[in-house]
Amino acid sequence: MCGRYGRYSAAEAYAGIIDAMVSKRLDDTPSYNRPPGTFQLVGLLNPDNGEAALGPAWWGFIPNWAIDTKLSPINARSETAADKKLFAKAFERQRCLVAADYWIEWQRGERGKQPFAIRPSEAEPFFFAGIWSKAAKLPDDHPASGEVTFAILTGEPNDDIAHIHNRQPQALTAEASRAWIDPDTGPAHLSEILFDGRYSSYESWPIDKRVGKPSEDDAKIVERIVAN
Template sequence: MCGRFALYADYKVILERFDIDQASFDETEYEQSYNIAPSQQVAAVVSDGNKNRLGKLKWGLIPPWAKDAKIGYKMINARSETAAEKPSYRNAFKKKRCLVVADSFYEWRKEETGKTPMLIKMKSGEPFAFAALWESWESPEGDTVHSCSILTTKPNKIMASIHDRMPVILSKEAEKIWLDPKVQDFELLESFLKPYDDGELEAYEVSDEVNSPKNNNPALIRKIS
């Protein structure tokens, strides 16, 4: 499960980190967010196999055949073990793979006293990419919505003490192959959908203010000692 994350890296850092050739929004239109929630716009990278493009996608995939956009609320995540076979994701897995850019993500650890919000990030502090799928949907009014779903997998050692699932974080080497629509070797693609190296991640408790998407400020990512 991945239901909340953050992106606060400098715009130019994102362009360099993901080898962006073209962007649909510039630095003045880029907004840092410490509490990104489902249905919001997320920064994503797509590619034609040659050039990487940075744009925005609505978080919560709406299949092309959907009659109502509300189905997207139920499709913020896709299980990596079955995504290539599911009718809702099969076409996207083959042709419309993307990266969702993040600096950290949140998960809630169940305890006797309730749920404790935890933040998970790279020890290096650099931004990273979730493996994701995207689709385009046309509303009855003729509006086109581009949306996405983040893939999840079983937890690594760090995440196992927090939750039974984690988002798929791709290695830098896997990102280029994942983005290339000409690559349709499902066995190769599925080999990337595994728990990320826990030695490169850290997790710590944060303020329960993150529980509400209405709260969005740098204090949300600070460690509670």
């Protein structure tokens, strides 16, 4: 599960990873506590010219036939996405990359839940594997109407963070990120990318519980604390 993440690195840092153009529509303000139901930085291939582009997309996968947001999952299980009717087309043809610097998971314990920030040990900007759909039939007054929407793919957790949560977003290396959105990548290789192209080690640290409120959004929110 990934229900919150942070991105403070500039869009140009991610553009360099996949040789992408950056949309002028993008709000590149750093945010340390990004919630679903908001526009976030996503990379995908432009179907018109085949070039990679980075721009805003709505976090919450809205099928192109949906007339409301009752069905708008923020995550999709990578083990079953290719077989689920809701995700199958997107998994095969509409793959995207979600720019991040870390994500946040809550660990359950005897004293309640404790949030942790998690990132690849390399501590550099990276992408989550995602899938996208255009919200073609939402009412005009919805902010995501006519916009690209997305879900983050999740998988089994790496051994070094399995004690925190039983799922993790599929955090891809630079090489795997480029392969993930390559239209020439066949269905048989997609699962291989998610397995072999994921970062192999991660670091994590406990952070302030106020991260549970989306309105709390500052750099101090992800500073290491002494967990209770």
